[in-house]
Structures are given as C-alpha cells and as structure tokens.
Amino acid sequence: MAQNEARLAALVAAVIKELQAAGAFPGGAGAAAEPASAPAAAPGELTLDLPDPTTPEARRRPGVAAPRDPAALKALMAATTARLGVGRAGPRYTTTALLRFQADHAITQDALYRDVDPAVLAALGLFSVQTAVTGGKQEYLLRPDLGRRLSDAARRTVVEQCRPAPNLQIVVGDGLSAAAVEANAPEMFPVLTQGAQAAGLTVGTPFFIKYCRVGVLNDIGDLLRPDVVVLLIGERPGLGRAEALSAYMAFRPKTGDTDADRDVVCNIFNGGGTNPLEGAAFVIQIAQKMLKHQASGVKLKQLSA
Ligand code: B12
8 A cells, every 4th residue: 555655656756747847837947937836825725826827928938849940939929819839748738738728718708607797887877688588698698589689678678768769879788708898898988979979970878788699789779769779799709819899780770680781890809809999980980881871781881882
C-alpha cells in the first residue's frame, strides 16, 4: 500500500514537472510565460490560483514554442480574433489553450443564460415586458416561436405606456446575449434619440423585452403603428465574443411579415465590430431611407438600388 502511494506521488511529481517545463504553470520554462499567480490560500480557503486566460494580453501571447518569425506571428495573432498561434503539445492542445477554450465557452454560456442587468435598463429609462415565454431561458431556447409573441400582459402594458404611431420606435431585447445589450445599448441610445430628433423624427416610448426574438417586431407594429421599429438585440455569442449586438429594423411591421421585410445592422461592438456610435448613426440613416421609400427589407433594396 505504502509502496503504491510512493509510486503515485512520484508519478504526480513527474507530471507536474513536465507541465511546468511545457509552460502550463506560471514559472514554468515553456514558450509562453504567464504572469505570476495569486498567493497561496490559507488551508480550506478557495482561491483562483491561475491567471485569467481571457485578458487581451493573454490572448495575444503566442503559444508556439519556437516560432520561425516571432514578429510575424504576433502581427498575425493581433489581426484576428481567430485562434492562431496557440501551439501544441505533441498532437494535442496545450493546457493553456484548452483552459482558454473552456473559459471562452463559459463566457458564452454566461451571456446566453443570464438576464440583462436591471440597473442598465433603469439607467436607460426602459420599462420591461416579456414575450409568451414562461418557462425561463430553457424554454426560450427551445421555443423561438414564443419569443416572437408578446404576452397578453405585455400587450396591455405596451399600449398603456407607449406613445402611439411615432416615426421611430426603439425597443431593446435580450435575445441571445445579455452582455451585448449591456455593452452597447447605453452608448447607442443617446445617438439614436438625438439623431432621430435632429432628423425631425418623432420618437416613441422605448421599452425592454425579455426572452425576445426578432419576429416580435410584428407585434410591436400591430400594437403601436410606428413607421419604423428598431430592435436592439443580443446576437448569438461566439466563443469568447459575447458583446455583439444587432439592430433589426422594419418599416410598418405587421403580422405575417418575415425577415425579407426586415433589415439588420449586425456585429455592433467596440474593438473589432461596428462601433456602437457608428452603428446608431447608421440606424438613423436606414430609418430615413425607409421613410423616404416607405419600405424595408428586399423591397427597400429594390426601390433604392
Ligand atoms: C442564426 C443566423 C441565421 C439563421 C437564422 C435561423 C434562426 N431561426 O435563428 C439562418 C441560417 C436561417 C440565417 C439565414 C440568413 N442569414 Co443569418 N445569421 C445568423 C447569425 C449567425 C445569428 C443571428 C442572431 O443571433 N440573431 C439574433 C436572434 C435573437 O434572432 P432570432 O430571432 O433568434 O433569429 C432571427 C434572426 O437571426 C434572423 N436573421 C438571421 N439572419 C438574418 C439576415 C437578415 C438580412 C435578416 C433581416 C434577418 C436575419 O432570422 C431569425 C428568424 O427571424 C447572424 C450573425 C450575427 N452576427 O448576428 C447571421 C446574419 C444575421 N445573417 C446574415 C445573412 C446575410 C443571412 C441570409 C440572408 C443568408 C443568405 N444569403 O441566405 C439568410 C436570410 C435569413 C432569413 N431569415 O431570411 C448576415 C446579415 C448581414 C446583413 N447585415 O445583412 C449575418 C450578420 C451573417 C453575416 N455576418 O454575414 N441566418
């Protein structure tokens, strides 16, 4: 028994030594030295003893042991969010690359499953309503049809609280990423409202829709009769990229309309996408175009070609 334990301890020590040599732990002799880890915890105390693998610096740190052209590799990695230069351990990922992959997956799951921070909505002065989804995020994911319809209570609230028939109705929906709404809506809102006013457009009462899908545009059109509706909604997150917001737009949407009647400004986020200020300005331009041609989607493209 004691002999087995001794052999196991020797095996673990050998594996740790190997991982250190491969650079998996801070202080190891591998290609990509990580920053120092947090101090050791007192016994029984939980602590994070690995550096955050998702910081921009960590992402840009090459994992290739001996690149032929280190400067070119760094430039290549800085040019894209794709996973380049992650290195390998034999035919496998390095531990660092695997941990980053898992951390990015966690970021994606967080963005998808959590709710938008109520403080962000309050700061934007939005009241909240819900679609016909009643069974939480799981039902929202499994039943897109329910996310395209406002609940009966939501219909009443919207009619009671919103100014009818504005030129521009702004709505925010959680969609597939709470992080996207939090990261971009606060920057977009002032530009949207001021841009609309400068263009001489009347703006409706904005509100927030929980468990929202793009197709809910039709209900909003039926209830409020706005000329143009813009729905700011969280896009399906990618690995480690959860802040991308879309602005889906439609001219006088109504029951039965499809995506062919809609337009979208996508990939709105700072640091690689359409920045939110530009995105908002673009939305106002499209709204003006929709009003001019009294159309949206494919019809608008044909009329404005
Ligand atoms: C998922 C997706 C799809 C799925 C939608 C299926 C579904 N039920 O979710 C499928 C594969 C069908 C699809 C098809 C198309 N898509 Co698409 N799609 C996406 C993707 C990856 C995510 C969208 C998302 O998160 N929406 C938010 C959630 C909450 O919305 P939802 O209500 O769940 O789903 C609706 C929207 O996704 C919408 N939708 C999806 N794509 C498009 C494209 C346009 C122009 C419109 C108006 C609506 C629309 O359709 C869904 C049903 O109503 C985006 C990439 C991105 N960065 O956003 C591209 C993206 C939106 N799609 C795009 C395009 C071009 C198309 C197509 C026109 C491709 C083609 N040539 O056929 C078609 C048209 C779709 C349509 N509905 O008529 C482009 C739009 C570019 C632009 N600015 O015009 C994007 C940005 C991809 C890209 N980078 O090129 N798409």
